[in-house]
Amino acid sequence: MTQQQDPGRLAWADVCRLLAMFGVLLIHISAPIFYDYRNIELNSFLVANALDSIARVSVPLFAMLSGALLLGRDMSKDLGGIVSRVLKVAIPLAFWSVLHVFWINYWTGKPLDVANAFAQALQGPVMYHLWFVYMTIGVYILLPILQPISVALLASERLAAYFFGIWFVINAVTVYYPIDIINHLTLTSFLNWPGYFLLGFYLIRSDILSKVPVWCSAIVFFLASLATFLISWHLNSLSSTPNETAFLYFSPNVLIAACAAFHMIRKIKVTAVLIRPVAFMSSIVFPVYFMHLLVIDLIKAGMFGFTLSLASMSTAISILSLSLSTFAVCLVLAALTRVIPYSAKLVG
Template sequence: MADGLVQRHPDLARAGGRLSDDPDDGPRREPTWRRSLPHQADVRRRLVHDGPVRRAAADSTISGMRVGTDAVHPQHAVTLPSHHALRSPWGACTVPHKPVVLSYGDGMRVAAVVAVIGVHASGIGVMRYGRLDPLHWWSVNAVDSLCRWAVPIFIMLSGALLLDPARDEPAPTFYRKRMARVGIPLLVWAWFYFFWTWAFYGEPVDRTFVIRALLDGLTYNHLYFLFLILGLYAVAPLLRMYVRRVRRPQQWAVAALVLALVSFGILQNAIPMNALTRFVPFIGYFLVGILLRDVPATTPLRAAALVAFLAATAFIAIGTGQRFASWGPDDWRSLALYDTLGAPVVIQSIAMFILLRSFFAARAGTHPRESRLIRLLAPLVFGIYLVHRAVHDLLAGLIDPLLPAAALPTIVLQIASTFVVPATVVALLRRVPYLRHIVG
């Protein structure tokens, strides 16, 4: 998540008509790679499958042909001479040869952090099963079920950026930048929430509690994400080499296998979960991010994604209702379908990634006010994630008495408040020279 706050804009290679810049090469001739290029309109139709970053300004010219700067599917790529391009597992050199910019990335991050807040806000009402009117309980259960894709979207988006085969950042530089970007906030906010647990909830926080929480990677409800993202950062250079060298069908097979293993709990049961291993079950999401990035967002794919999202969400909501009716709110089995690694949430998350990618890519550059708002909020997302639990805890006491009368409006109000207040706090902290580092 923190990684997506700083993106590199790619410069597409400009290839001239000569095969070299030496004036003694002889008369100007058209190279074979250029003679094989498809018609300009056909290239634009096939390559710009997600919409340009800014349709008017972000296109680049390659030998007189304008090509969008979004991700290019290998089978539709334009080939360039090898000195311009990245070696590809498909045996061709593909454009772009530098890391791509995701025109939809910022919008997806903002949507995902709102969904995270939605999960925590609706969770208050879900756990009031039996004390709320059935209609009110089902409404908050629906909100919770609709938002379960939040954390997987962050992980897939990180995979789409960090596993780009075109990245040639040295491993020491990669680790230094990202460990500092996440490690410093983790240390600061872990201790803040230790204090919060003691001061707000009155629970004892002694040395044993602190050591156990740090070793388990569970310092507070939501901070597990920082441990798992650090683990994914640790293996990202190795996974990038894997993505660069292995063909896509095999990558899809491995990602599907990992997600299947975690969906059935096999991987989690085989590996003790602690601060160092908490990332392992999420490698499947990480790999799927780079795979989905390059899949053309066709109309049939978007339609299938919408159907899959609605079906998975309905399955989660209805199944959770039935489980609560059978086992009540105190049995962990009642919450099993909310599991981020469960098959319904995996399907929901992949479908939502496709839908959000298409939605925000299509609107990039065509809705200036919306784009300005997203650019304003996107740098705050990591900090909002860190701060929002404290704000949520403060508001929960005020919200709880209102739930029986109007559960859904109350939850919507809490989501809005728990977004606006942390966003304001983070925006202020980012203006202070040293404090800005604790919110990413």
Template sequence: MSVSESIISGEGKIRKDANVVWADNLRALATVSVILLHVGAGILSKYGQVPGMIWITGNFYDSLVRACVPIFVMLSGAFLLTRDIPSIQAFVHKRLTRILIPFLLWSFLYIFLYNELSEINLRLIAKNLWQGSSFHFWYVYMLIGLYFFIPIILKWVRHSMQNEILYFLFIWLVALLFVPLVDTKFKMPLDLTYFSGFLGYLILGYYLSTFKLKGSPLVLATGLFVTGFLLTFLGTHYLTRWMGYFTGHLYDYLTVNVALMAAGIFIFYRNFPFSSTSLFSKTGGFLAKYSYGIYLVHILVLDKILQPFNINYMFVHPVIGIPVTALACTVISALLIYLLTKLPFIGRYVN
């Protein structure tokens, strides 16, 4: 579904946009990024087993696109937290229907394609639906949890002053710094878990799409992204060398470095003067419209369509193999979802 909608207006806030091309382009970027992330991820666990430059290439690409999932959540915050909700029941029903029906359809397809028919039974189906029939479906479960909370948080956000939202975001960033330490020998006496989680990205997306930023947004965006990327890329490199095995703590979406990257990319796209008639924006609009279906199907395309032809990150050097495989997967996934949506009866439920 395209997100060409209006942003809330008001004193101290960004005026309404007739056509938010930036959001479609940003959703398209996040869609391609998550595919690229999954294409290159296989290299990372092979630290010490593959040549150093190949592993560094995988780390570079993976670090570069780590903000993909936070961007999806931020876009949800930018649009869902700016709308009036007629009733909690109507909101939950509409959102869950929109997300659950395609999710269940693809979940059953993954179950039947990744298991022997003789092994499929009600217990296996229930287990797969409970845990996710594919590893990347965790995002859907997380998103459903956020949807349940949106009717509650929306009233606070919409009636809060800018400084009040900044107060929350500041403590959220502090929580991102320290909450991971609760699983280590260092125990924090201060409980900040109330401010942690993907809820922060939801509110960050609302804030950055609603309130004007001082200074040059594009300069700020570049600084945030470069800082976050270098912390992720170099930090993961040196942590892994120090530990002697792949150490992906800085890859976690709920880290300050990834939050900086996500904020930088969001600010850049929000303030860049995209042309709605350009090929870039038209392509972005197409990918944004089918982004949910592309997300659901892309692992299937990687495993069942490209892999049998040995098209993966290693079919040539990963510097080329990773982006080419990701591009091929994106094109095939987008065309597949587009064609499936044209089918009678079932077409409306695949995306």
């Protein structure tokens, strides 16, 4: 029933990490255009909406990949490892939170206070993209609990169907059809992002998708992303304020698209000459995620010695060129930090 190979550090996983990171860039660079949809041409909104719809799978891909690589092991004798794993994320989070607070305070004329920056980080994300890092720490804390659940899901198809069915109803169905009683049952907190981690593990280790051809997953991804695009367009045409319901990471359309994308990426074969560079770029995605919003602002300000005339470009070209430029600059900066001994512990 199952394929018991250890995913380990595989080339497809490195590709998945890089594609997910680029997708996050597309989302964040498309967002200002999407939010300004009442003041721009319909064409520009549709382009930003389309790129955002395609890229929405990125954050679920990060979570599913983490689950695929982390779950399925016996951690009952290694609970101390959870502390070190959490610290590997928490220390860079603290470092980058301070930098982001300093950046915000610099432009608003507020004093640069390290203690205050740490205090803000303890209360929650100081920048909106950092929510994912806090969530990841929370799931890491739950890993000893999730591990036996992952093994049990793999051992029983009925249990897996029950678990993922409940998870889908609680998180996905309620996006468009709220079910009030679910809030009173208080099921949503635990059965939330940990479900994506477990889903990634299950899709890799079980044979549920073994007979599904890549072209079939490609069609599913296209149709689900198209649904995201059309639903988003429809909801925003009826709303006076930006409506992101279709973009929610647990919406059925995004969830299905993420599963299809995960299956497609799983089948990617990386040529031997690219394995090492792809692996290295993948290894520095964490600091890229932390710094990318800062780099976007710096590129727009021409601080790297080049400027992008975004206003003179089409919407698609401007989003893609800024995304590619940001990705390239972030990768270079992250690579340079690796020259400094032990820097990975601080910057990620």
